[in-house]
Amino acid sequence: MQAYVDKFRKDVATLEQRANGRVTPAMLSPVRVAVPEYESADGRGVKLEEVATVGVRDGTTLIVTVFEEQTLKHVEKALYDAKLPGVVPQKADSRTIKIPIPKPTVETRLAMFSTAQRQAEDTRVLIRKQHQASVKKGGYEKHAPEIKEFQTLLDKFLAEVDKILAEAKKSSGAK
Known part of the structure; x- marks a missing residue:
């Protein structure tokens, strides 16, 4: 019990963090990426942190930089599939995705x-x-x-x- x-306490803390407008890399922690080369044993894909780094720029934008260029399309698809509220990925270059987070x-x-x-x-x-x-x-x-x-x-x-x-x-x- x-x-x-x-x-529940952890989930509510995450929701409150989003509602208060704080932008942190942890916002993308539920994202699972289906990359054929790195497929996990349970078939759900790997964590985003295993194929890319996530940082914050200007306090309002998340920057996802993939380690290998060929995984970018898989990461982008995973970000869309996660259906996180307010998350709209924008491809910046061959290894980077910008995600502006709107004010709540x-x-x-x-x-x-x-x-x-x-x-x-x-x-x-x-x-x-x-x-x-x-x-x-x-x-x-x-x-x-x-x-x-x-x-x-x-x-x-x-x-x-x-x-x-x-x-x-x-x-x-x-x-």
Whole structure:
């Protein structure tokens, strides 16, 4: 259950960072590049950092520089396929892609918060499923003290998710 809460906290922090307009190379960390020469074992492609460097210029533009020219088209395709909000790659030269990141608007902040709300509900569902699986696996009697302990843990983690969401709401300016 703690792992689900930690992942949710990390996802919300990423969303808040984007909503506040901070441009960092970490924005492109979810991008996976399908390069035939470097294909990963799970078939999902390799991380962008393994085939290119990502830097920030002027605080508003990401610069992706590939190590080898022939991988540029694969990187460009991966950036489009990632469907990251506000990310529109522009080829600068044979090894470089510029990605201007627009300043966040009120609408984008609200969209980030609604995404956080959806993720919060998904996290709550995962935590409840974990709770049910733990109780079922233990095979406890109806009024066993262990069941009360599990319920206390469930309530604690659900409250933590709600607290993280409330902080995100406050920082995004949503009503």
